[in-house]
Amino acid sequence: MAQVSRMPCWISRCRxxxxxxxxxxxxxxxxxxxxxxxxxxxxxSQLLHEKGISGPDVSKIPTSGPKGRLxxxxxxxxxxxxxxxxxxxxxxxxxxxxxxxxxNIKIKQAPAEPQAKPAAAPEPxxxxxxxxxxxxKETQISLPISLSSVLSMQERLxxxxxxxxxxxxxxxxxxxxxxxxxxxxxxxxxxQSADALFDEILGISPTKATAANTHTSRGNYVPEITAPEExxxxxxxxxxxxxxxxxxxxxxxxxxxxxxxxxSTSASTPMxxxxxxSFDAADLDLATNIFSIRVPSPDRVRGETFxxxxxxVLQDEPESLVF
Numbered sequence: 001m002a003q004v005s006r007m008p009c010w011i012s013r014c015r016x017x018x019x020x021x022x023x024x025x026x027x028x029x030x031x032x033x034x035x036x037x038x039x040x041x042x043x044x045s046q047l048l049h050e051k052g053i054s055g056p057d058v059s060k061i062p063t064s065g066p067k068g069r070l071x072x073x074x075x076x077x078x079x080x081x082x083x084x085x086x087x088x089x090x091x092x093x094x095x096x097x098x099x100x101x102x103x104n105i106k107i108k109q110a111p112a113e114p115q116a117k118p119a120a121a122p123e124p125x126x127x128x129x130x131x132x133x134x135x136x137k138e139t140q141i142s143l144p145i146s147l148s149s150v151l152s153m154q155e156r157l158x159x160x161x162x163x164x165x166x167x168x169x170x171x172x173x174x175x176x177x178x179x180x181x182x183x184x185x186x187x188x189x190x191x192q193s194a195d196a197l198f199d200e201i202l203g204i205s206p207t208k209a210t211a212a213n214t215h216t217s218r219g220n221y222v223p224e225i226t227a228p229e230e231x232x233x234x235x236x237x238x239x240x241x242x243x244x245x246x247x248x249x250x251x252x253x254x255x256x257x258x259x260x261x262x263x264s265t266s267a268s269t270p271m272x273x274x275x276x277x278s279f280d281a282a283d284l285d286l287a288t289n290i291f292s293i294r295v296p297s298p299d300r301v302r303g304e305t306f307x308x309x310x311x312x313v314l315q316d317e318p319e320s321l322v323f
Contacts, residue, residue: 038069047075064088137297143307144228145314148287153318165322170314171225173321178309179219186298221306223291231290 036059040048048058053075061078064087065071073087150170158164199205291310295303313320 036070037067040070041072044070044072044075047072051075051079053078064091138294139297139300139303140292140294141300141303141307142231142290142292143311144288145291145307145311146285146288147314148285149315149318150321151287153322157322170318170321174310174313175222177313177320178306179221181216182219182305183302184215184217185302187296219302219306221293221295221303223293223307223310226290226292228288228290231292 040058053061058070061070061074063070063074065074071087073082073090076082077084077087147167150167153170154165154167291307293303293307
């Protein structure tokens with residue numbers, strides 16, 4: 001038995017590139033035999049295969065691509081799927097639109113600037129004194145309120161619980177309580193509450209609680225607290241003859257001293273006020289103070305209600321202000 005020599009290892013590992021060889025044979029048999037300047041596009045080759053066009057018939061198809069290249073439109077026109085002049089017309093249209101015609105462009109002239117007219121000086125508007133809104137007439141309401149109950153409550157809390165609540169806390173809480181559900185102000189337009197508006201939208205008749213809210217509102221009064229002696233030493237302006245004489249004497253002293261007199265017709269004059277409560281400071285004890293507020297004249301009942309509630313809470317119900 002004849003011995004066969006073994007092949008070198010590097011020869012046994014070599015493989016022939018069958019794809020490249022087949023591609024070369026296909027190209028040599030198909031494309032190279034035709035008169036085409038460039039190889040076919042893959043899409044064109046696929047279309048030729050679908051239409052069943054063989055290699056010799058490819059050279060008979062008129063080309064319209066750049067540099068004589070065969071396009072899909074040429075194949076479709078050759079088979080009758082599209083008109084024969086479709087590809088040429090489309091190429092001509094594309095080449096025409098590829099260049100933008102700028103021959104008819106004209107430079108826009110700048111518009112002439114209008115001559116600036118001198119601005120007319122605004123005429124000063126003078127408002128006659130008669131047309132100026134007059135200041136509303138105010139009323140000062142004062143009421144003596146004893147703080148003896150509050151002071152005794154402070155002393156009991158200190159002895160029993162060992163805590164001290166400041167007097168300002170009692171006054172702030174009493175003011176907050178007295179401002180609740182006061183008679184509606186007559187100087188402001190009555191506005192409906194949110195509940196009343198909601199009921200009106202739904203067509204529901206107003207309830208008793210909703211109807212009561214239209215006659216009451218919350219106030220924002222903050223009383224001014226003064227001692228009786230200080231209050232009597234500087235009484236508020238009133239229409240009493242004694243105060244008119246005192247005002248007249250004060251005006252004479254001002255004239256003699258050279259001080260300018262305030263004009264009574266000036267718009268900056270303070271609002272007129274009237275004193276609605278009279279009392280004697282000799283009848284008041286040391287724990288009594290004068291609580292005063294200023295309200296418009298139509299809201300006098302509203303202010304008196306506030307002071308009356310404040311007095312009732314501070315004198316009769318100080319324990320309700322602890323918590």
